[in-house]
Amino acid sequence: MKKILIVLTNVTRYAHTTDATGLWLGEATEFVETVQAAGYQVDYVSPQGGFVPLDPRSMRYTDEANLTLYESTDFQQRALTHSLRPQDVQASDYAAIYYTGGHGVMWDFPENTDLQTLSLAILQQGGFVTSVCHGIAGLLNIQDRPGHYLIANRRITGFTTAEEILAGKKKVVPFLNQTVATNHGAHFVHKRAYKSFAIQDGQLITGQNPFSAKAVAQRLLTNLK
Template sequence: MKKILIILTNTRYYGNSKDKTGLWLAEAAEFVYKVQEHGYQVDYASVNGGEVPLDPRSLKSTYRSKEVDEIYYSNDFQNRALEHSLKVSDLDPQDYFAIYYTGGHGVLWDFPNQPALSSITNSIFKQGGFIMSICHGLAGLVTIKDDQGNYLINNKKITGFTNFEEILSGKLLKVPFLTENQAKKAGAKFVQKRPFASFAVQDGQFITGQNPMSGFAVADLLIKNSPKH
């Protein structure tokens, strides 16, 4: 059975500041809950492997649900995702039929321009697999180019954390770039709906979610359009 590869951040702080960031919990947990409910298996990986920090804000009750907590408190997630994530460069893309880039502001530092991420994403894409992201996770796709030197998301309808949502998040001056802007520079057809409402869109092999509220929506599109692996 081929699996879904979940990509997580190793970044704990906003650049050189003391402000903590990391994985936004619900963006991983909601997606994982839904796909596991439908019989899919997942692996968790990061660029460096090992520990994955959580954004402290994502642990607030406002952003929690029974589904999120079920995944978060599971021994599997604590061990395989947060403590001992796999190292991307050690993985075989043939083991996976889909890759899912989670968010949290930390990914803005360790997702772009990563040869290992580019290699495994291109391989999964060429195998006919699904390329997915949620919120800031789109930062993992904006710098990836295909074998012809074209951006992988060029001319694709995608979504991700919007400029307006970044303003509303209060982190505009702390981020190295705006996800929406970078996606457009890569030639993507960026689409969006109202801020902080669940929204996901599919364009062929690409399935993307706008914000932290979109994990279930991304999973639903994958389940609807992929065979059981």
Template sequence: MKKVLLVETNVTRYQGTTDPTGLWLGEAAEFVDEMNQDGIAVDYMSPKGGFVPLDPRSMKYTDDTIMRIYEDSDFIERALKNTLRPDQVTPGDYAAIYYTGGHGVMWDFPDDPNLQRLAMAIYDNGGYISSVCHGIAGLLNLKDAQGKYLIAGKQITGFTTAEERIAGKKSVVPFLNQQVAEAHGAHFMKKRFYSEYAVKDGRLLTGQNPFSVRAVAKLLLNELQH
């Protein structure tokens, strides 16, 4: 069975501030745990390759499973220290791409042409594009061969404006996921803030917030098994 490509941020801080951000650990670890249970191999990539910073706030939301993945030497080496660069990835090797979150992705996911080419190559080959929380930033500007936004007319979800406000980051993020998604023609779906929610529309699989990781993973596994 083909592998899944997990994408993480290289951004260490909210731009223009000294406030640290990075990968939301659970959004990688819980997804990896679900893939491991089904024997699906995962590779790790970031826009620049190499080091992936952790959002320090995400360390307050761990459990035994997240810590077990975090302490695993393979995860440390491949997901946090030495992620692949896009030019080291062959899209034909992957059945799906999964965009993790953490606020950092809002700066390095949306407009990276290398990420966009990879995601669309996987999608055009019959693969899946999935994300959770702020990882939706990787989907917002994807366009098909006709130049149409991939999310146009599709039901998707991600970190909501209400959740951004509650997180206290509405004034420092470069955009609001919900606004951009709707401006690009998507049907932005949501449930109550910080409740588990995942949406499937064709081969787009998206989750609303950090509590939706396993729901997204299970949607993907169900597709891969069939």
């Protein structure tokens, strides 16, 4: 059984501020809990490898299962301390790649060509590219051929402009996921703010917000059976 690759951010703060950000914990733990319960192993990668910070606000939205995984030696070591570098990962080992969110990804996911190359390789071998919330930023600039965005003419979702306004971060993020996705030809679909929602278009599976991680995992598992 092939593994699933979890992509995490290395960014510790909103650019040019002292406001801390990083991985939104539940977007990793809820997905990982779900796929591990189905028998899948996971690896963790980040743009730079190594340390992965947590968005402190995400710790307010935890339950016993989230905390148990967070406190595990495996997660502390392989996800938060010694995440892999993209160039050290072999796409052939994975059935899917999953881009987590947290505002930090807005700075280190969009232009990372190594992650883009991994994603395309996983797609080309029949695997799936998935994301949740701000993690859609990792998909926005992938080109499956010169001048053509992977998300063009695809139905996708991610953290909406309305949700960014409600989060109070519209003025500090470098771009708006919904706007860029639309500009790159995607059919951006969304439901009520902060409600679980995931959508699939072919080998792409995307979730709207932090409450959608399990829904993404469940859609992926349905395809991997």
